[in-house]
Amino acid sequence: MATMDLRTQIREFLSSRRARITPEQTGLAAYGGNRRVKGLRREEVALLAGVSVDYYVRMERGSLAGASDGVLEALAAALQLDEAERDHLFHLARQSGAPSGPRRRRPAVTVRSTLRQVLDAISDAPAWIGNARYDVLAMNQLGRALYSPVLAGPRRPANTARFVYLNPEVARDFFVDYDRIAGDVAAKLRMEAGRNPHDEELIALVGELSTCSELFRQRWASQDVRLHRSGRKRVRHPIVGRLDLDVESLELPAEPGLHFIVYTAPAGTPTADNLALLASWAATQQTLATEIEAHNG
Missing domain, CATH: 3.30.450.180 (Beta-Lactamase)
Structure with missing residues (x-):
């Protein structure tokens, strides 16, 4: 693994969390018996989070830059994230908004x-x-x-x-x-x-x-x-x-x-x-x- 692409991390994390939740778990009506996606549809997540479908689709494609804390909290609630998952979402958002840079080697840690x-x-x-x-x-x-x-x-x-x-x-x-x-x-x-x-x-x-x-x-x-x-x-x-x-x-x-x-x-x-x-x-x-x-x- 040469790198850890941030957009890929965001996309795979959000889609995996969306896939594990059924409409019934959120109180939404599951119209139609033949759902093509596992879990929630993107438009259902957008509805639960109170954002536009286009905005959620953009986030799930890997762009969390500029997302406010309020939007991230609403998204975490919509996807029923636990504490660790919520923290992870916020970490990804902070990194998404940070200037891109090369891989960096941390200085060797010496225990005092x-x-x-x-x-x-x-x-x-x-x-x-x-x-x-x-x-x-x-x-x-x-x-x-x-x-x-x-x-x-x-x-x-x-x-x-x-x-x-x-x-x-x-x-x-x-x-x-x-x-x-x-x-x-x-x-x-x-x-x-x-x-x-x-x-x-x-x-x-x-x-x-x-x-x-x-x-x-x-x-x-x-x-x-x-x-x-x-x-x-x-x-x-x-x-x-x-x-x-x-x-x-x-x-x-x-x-x-x-x-x-x-x-x-x-x-x-x-x-x-x-x-x-x-x-x-x-x-x-x-x-x-x-x-x-x-x-x-």
Whole structure:
């Protein structure tokens, strides 16, 4: 994938959202039993959004430039968009109105030493910092232990999207809810593509995954989007077994685009006990690594 054409993104997103809604879901009468289109017709979306048919057709063909917030809100309501989809629509509109420019490579992100200190100060919960492309930028000791299957490859920074789609056998063993995880990864990458359509590294990642994974191509084509949110993650760790983890994903206002992710478990649960075992194992591994380094030195 050499580029992510913004007009194509807009066209495919709006048409896919229109196709999933029936007239009955909107309160419109479905005249005639032989509808040639799946979901709503363009004129029905225009009616629901309170705009002319010509204006909606122009928007669905990829032109959101100049659309007011009021029009976008009305369109989001007409298409029954959820919060993530609404945000995605607004991202696409902002990018549509922005001056066109070449693909751009973002400067390499260096995680500040104070953030690394915060990570290292968290000793009883896996924690890491990543970006919207799923690059793993920094981890604490327990985070490295938890994600040891993800870190097994030599490529750096490690990337959980690549792990999920390009190492599916291991990823299916590791993630209990692999299918949901795979869908969320593609949906969050799609969200980032709307926010930063000229990001060269994102374009390269989506191109690589599209080339190498049929599953990714299917999930990407769905046009689904997701927000980075808190939730649950269930893994089968090769050392300590099953872990049912609560996940908090925190945006870092001083570091746009970065997320601070922490995994915890309620005290007294099997997962809390297994996390303690994992911490003991991680400390042993760290000790061994230090001893080897000292011996080699």
